[in-house]
Amino acid sequence: AQTVTQSQPEMSVQEAETVTLSCTYDTSESDYYLFWYKQPPSRQMILVIRQEAYKQQNATENRFSVNFQKAAKSFSLKISDSQLGDAAMYFCAYETNSGYALNFGKGTSLLVTP
Amino acid sequence: EPEVTQTPSHQVTQMGQEVILRCVPISNHLYFYWYRQILGQKVEFLVSFYNNEISEKSEIFDDQFSVERPDGSNFTLKIRSTKLEDSAMYFCAIERGGFGGEQFFGPGTRLTVL
Numbered sequence: 001a002q003t004v005t006q007s008q009p010e011m012s013v014q015e016a017e018t019v020t021l022s023c024t025y026d027t028s029e030s031d032y033y034l035f036w037y038k039q040p041p042s043r044q045m046i047l048v049i050r051q052e053a054y055k056q057q058n059a060t061e062n063r064f065s066v067n068f069q070k071a072a073k074s075f076s077l078k079i080s081d082s083q084l085g086d087a088a089m090y091f092c093a094y095e096t097n098s099g100y101a102l103n104f105g106k107g108t109s110l111l112v113t114p
Numbered sequence: 115e116p117e118v119t120q121t122p123s124h125q126v127t128q129m130g131q132e133v134i135l136r137c138v139p140i141s142n143h144l145y146f147y148w149y150r151q152i153l154g155q156k157v158e159f160l161v162s163f164y165n166n167e168i169s170e171k172s173e174i175f176d177d178q179f180s181v182e183r184p185d186g187s188n189f190t191l192k193i194r195s196t197k198l199e200d201s202a203m204y205f206c207a208i209e210r211g212g213f214g215g216e217q218f219f220g221p222g223t224r225l226t227v228l
Contacts, residue, residue: 033214043203045157045219052214091157097213099170100145101159 004105012111013082021077021108023092032096034075039089087112117218118208124224135223137189137206145209146189150202196227
């Protein structure tokens with residue numbers, strides 16, 4: 001079965017600090033994309049960052065960056081200079097070329113404290 | 115401006131009733147998806163729709179579910195005979211580029227089955 005594992009149900013970070021959310025996945029496909037989505041209390045799903053599996057360079061989007069370890073099937077999200085607005089559920093997901101559906105993990109709830 | 119809207123935002127129905135959830139993309143898209151999220155759980159894929167036909171569906175998407183684009187614009191999800199366990203947030207997502215493209219999620223419809 002193809003799965004996504006987020007081993008941290010909850011994380012907490014102080015404002016302006018850095019936090020890393022972990023994600024591992026298991027797929028037999030060689031061609032896939034990885035995503036991090038943010039879900040604030042409004043429950044709207046918002047794309048944070050995307051990584052193409054065939055690219056070795058880690059993706060970055062402003063304060064958000066990933067550590068992609070393909071051999072280990074690991075895809076962690078680093079949030080630098082955390083802000084109160086970063087508080088949300090964060091979901092890791094992947095998409096394979098055999099079907100474009102997103103396969104999500106169970107999520108990590110991030111709390112940002114002043 | 116959001117890429118996609120969904121109506122209604124909240125639907126309350128009696129068990130056994132039919133419901134239709136609507137997704138309205140702002141501009142032309144090729145790929146449409148329905149996902150659901152039971153409260154406190156992960157987002158689960160239901161079905162994808164491309165070129166006016168189902169391209170992929172999950173085990174959740176059984177005979178009580180159907181999708182269509184009745185007027186070439188709106189994208190609907192019909193649940194024929196709702197069950198208590200159908201209570202969830204239902205998200206429509208749209209995508210332009212196919213594999214690896216960003217899926218834009220709608221704000222969701224909260225379905226409550228009594």
